Amino acid sequence: MRFVRQLIICLVLLVAGLGLWLKFVPGAGATLAAIGVSHPLIDAIAAKPAGEAAAGAGERRQGGGQRSVVVEPSGVAVINDRLNAIGNGEAIRSVTVTPSATGNLTEVLVRSGDRVEEGQVIARLDSDEQTIAAEQARLTRDSAQEKVTRYRNLGSAAAVTAVEVRDAEIALQTAELALRTAELDLKRREVIAPLSGIVGIIPVNPGDYVTTSTAIASVDDRSEILVDFWVPERFSNKIAVGQPVTATAIAEPGKTLAGAIHAIDNRVDQASRTLRVRARIENPEDRLRGGMSFSVTMTFDGDRYPAVNPLAIQWSADGSFVWRVVDGRSEKVPVHIVQRNPDKVLVDAGLSEGDEVVMEGVQQLRDGGAVRIAGRDQDNGAAARPQGFKAAEATP
Structure with missing residues (x-):
């Protein structure tokens, strides 16, 4: 069973x-x-x-045995019209202050974050020896001055010779030079700010023994910020001094800063194939500091290329091409792909803006074949198709 x-x-x-x-x-x-x-x-x-x-x-x-194809007008797109780069900022003027002589540091007259003016004393070294030398040179100068005055008075009475008067004048000049040297040595015991700006962290304290290579303080003039960034070499002939730029500090992402190209390097780096460019940005509110990172943007005229739908790109043994409908005929147009995007492909080809390029139904087309734009005069057919597209029928 x-x-x-x-x-x-x-x-x-x-x-x-x-x-x-x-x-x-x-x-x-x-x-x-x-x-x-x-x-x-x-x-x-x-x-x-x-x-x-x-x-x-x-x-x-x-239905006539005809198969529909879809065409879309070609457009125009612009590339290489914008440059974005990351750069490093620094103060327009920055200096590390060192003393002009060696000795023990007796006092520091500024603190970190203070604003100093050019020529302001920010620290002093021990200067007792130089003060004594300056006083001694001053007394010697005064004595030589009195001797010259006395000899000139006696010379008019023929009590001294002209040679003695001349020797006294030379001694006076020598004493004046010695006094200037002593005063210069005394002045070098003071550490002077060479520019106006903001004082950084002071790494020394009173009592430290310093030399001419010891850093006393760093002073930055932050009235303007210089931003160094690197651009690809294809932009090297498009950048000029004075060209406007916009920048955004990474620390302040919502604020756009205006600036201009300050300097351009004279050669392209062979390792990275990039060119060093320096931009200048105003800093009136003193919100920017040296060492900050910036996102720099520059705009150019760019390069204009025809843009077609990605479905329109076809391939043959000779390379890529598209079908264009001209005067009721299908025409094969060779193209060179410049940039491929999800919604459009930029090509280097003999296409003009508005050319009707076939994007669907390309299998039945042949070069020079008759093509009739179907549905152009039929409202129902036009309403059924997506906006921006046209249906065409290829006559076998």
Whole structure:
């Protein structure tokens, strides 16, 4: 009984599969007839799909046998019109102050963050020895001055010779030079700010022994900030001194700063193929500091290229191309892809803005074949298609 039941199930499945094959596979009835299998029921099942296929063929014949293609007007896009780079900022003038002489530091007159003016004393070294030397040189100068005055008075009375008067004048000049030297040595015991700006952290304390290479303080003039950044070499002939730039400090992302190109390096770095450029940014509110990072943006005229739909790009043994519809004829236009984007492809080709480029149904086109823009005069067909697209029919 179990074997009989399995046999019945297999026969039912076989008959069902045969029926489905006859119903959905065109020419199945003819295949059975060719091998000598024929039955009125089989012929009836096989005839229905054939009739439907014939009806569909009749409908296609009534439609004229034409297949629609979709075209989209080509556009124009601009590339290389904007440059974004990350740069490092520094004060327009910055100096590390060192003493002009060696000795023990006696006092520091400024603190970190103070604003100093050019020529202001910010620290002093011990100067007792230089003070004594300056006083001694001053006394020697005064003595020589009195001697010259006395000799000149006596010279008029012929009490001294002209040679003695001349020797006294030379001694006076020597004393004056010695006094100037002593005063200069005394002045060098003071550490002077060479420019106006903000004092940084002071690394020394009173009592430290310092030399001419010891850093006393750093002073930055932050009235303007210089931003160094690097640009690709293809922009090297598009950048000029004075060209405007915009920048955003990474520390203040919501504030846009205006500036201009301050300097351009004279050569391209061979390792990175980039050119060093320096921009100048005003800092009237003193919110920017040296060492900050900036995002710098520059705009250019850019390069204009035709833009087509990515589906319009075709390939052959000669390279990439697109189909363009001109005066009812399909035309094969070779293209060179410049930039590929998700929504459009920029190409270097002989296309103008507004040219009708085929994006679907390119299989039936041939170079110079007749193309009729279908649906242009049919409102229903135009309403059914997406906006910005046109349907065309290629005449075989």
